[in-house]
Amino acid sequence: MDLLHNTVRTYAWGSRTAIAELLGREVPTPHPEAELWMGAHPGDPSRIAGPDGEPHSLLDLLADDPDGQLGARHADRWGSRLPFLLKVLAADEPLSLQAHPSAEQAANGFAAEDAAGVPMDSPIRNYKDPSAKPELVCALTEFHALAGFRDPARTVALLRSLDVPDFAPYVELLAAQPDAGGLRALFTTLITLPQTALDMLLPQVLDACVLHVKEHGEFDLECRTILELGEAYPGDAGVLAALLLNRLVLRPGEAIYLPAGNLHAYLHGTGVEILANSDNVLRCGLTPKHVDVPELLRVLDFGCGDMPVQTGEETAPGLWSYRTPCPEFELSRIEVGPSTPVRVDHSGPQILLCTRGRARLTCGDDTVELARGQSVWLPARDPEVTVTAEVDTQLFRATPGVE
Known part of the structure; x- marks a missing residue:
């Protein structure tokens, strides 16, 4: 048994208090702290004090003794690679609207970008490795998220309750085909709207959400979320796309599993996250980072319904x-x-x-x-x-x- 010395990652959406309080440090911190990493990811591996008292990377420990550290069966499958990464994630602002590829999609995408000569450190590179990146997050505090496509009938009810005339043709796309195919058609239409059309439509939808909240409508939480996203990401097509997703509030100890192709965005809260040891993320909005809508559409799963919540x-x-x-x-x-x-x-x-x-x-x-x-x-x-x-x-x- 060895104590781990771990790295805190600072991203703009992180918290100035949550991780610092967990670690017993002074709050607030000078910069937002978003993630505490535990594991052997090449980007920030944990360290262990060696016999000489000096810190040694867990990556090196695994490379030197894969059978003893991972066990022969796991070393046979994963080599010297730890297959998971454990994190504490602390979000004070929404993360990007994103999904992760399956193992086959990741392998194909990685090979294609290699063949095209896309540098590994390029900001437009989608596939950093040939691996899938499923993940599970368990709430430590009340944890808010968007995850998975809502049942189409409920989404039609939400969109009709907003009563935006210019939005009606889009709503009817889903009303006429209330299934995965209809969701694909509507999502693709919204996420690829020309900016001129988006600039006309989005303010109307936001105004309708304001009215819905004032009138204490059935979809109060969903509308508040869209207003928050609209303020954080003005003119972003991801704000409209978020209307199609399940809006979740996890209590401490509750968890959601996000398989390949699940569209999601963490909104607020602190949780323990475990994921496959991969960097593959495909984004379509709510971010200043690289967005690749065609590639995201290739990997998205448009299956729909309530998002299962686990209590363990x-x-x-x-x-x-x-x-x-x-x-x-x-x-x-x-x-x-x-x-x-x-x-x-x-x-x-x-x-x-x-x-x-x-x-x-x-x-x-x-x-x-x-x-x-x-x-x-x-x-x-x-x-x-x-x-x-x-x-x-x-x-x-x-x-x-x-x-």
Whole structure:
């Protein structure tokens, strides 16, 4: 067991308080802090103190001993690559409207951009690696998001309630075909509107949202969200596209899984996020970064309906797992108190992050104290670990997925 030293990433949409408070640092911070990374991503790998007292990259540790660190079975599949990345994500402003490719789409896109000679560090490069990037986020605070296409009948009801005459022809596209095909047609139309048409239509939609909120309409939360996005990203087609998505509010401990092709945008809140160790993001709006609408349309999944929300399945005493079909990762939540020790075991590597209280980890003769905000690396060769605490304590565990 080794304590991890992790990197905080600063993006404009981040929080000046959430990550700093978790780590016990002074708030507010000089700059927004958006993500705390735990793992072996080449961009910002975690570090471990070596026998010489100097920090050593977890990347190097895996490269030197993949079988001992990952376990023979996982090393056979992933080589010396840790398949997951664990993050604390803190959003004070909306993230971009985005989706991630499947493994096949990523491999094809990566090869195509290589063949075209697009430099790896180019701002217009979509595919940084040939891997999929599914992800799951679990709320630490109330967490707001847009995710997945809403049931078309509900979307038609929302759009008709706004009663914008110039928007009516677009609404009828979906009303005439209330299924995935109709959503594709309407989304494609909205996201590719000429700027002149967008500049005419978007203010009318925003005015209608103001009126809807004043009248306490059925879609109050959805309209407030569109108004917030319209203010943050004036003249952006992504504001109209956001009208088609499920608007979610997660309570602490609730999670959503975002598979390949799921269109989403995190809006506000702090959560623990686990994802496949990839950088592939395709954006269509709500961002100053590179937008590639044709490529996004190629990977989007227009399946529709309510977005499933997980609360975790108790798979062992004190341990709740958030199940996904991903071989790259699984996230679990550990709740431990003074009289409820929890045993954790896995055939592969584990990262444990303490998000509340203070934990004591015992592995054979080795003991590590884990304060709030600290995380620890558990290689596959370590035996079963017992987690104890003197106060109610919460941890999150990242492992490769169950196959």
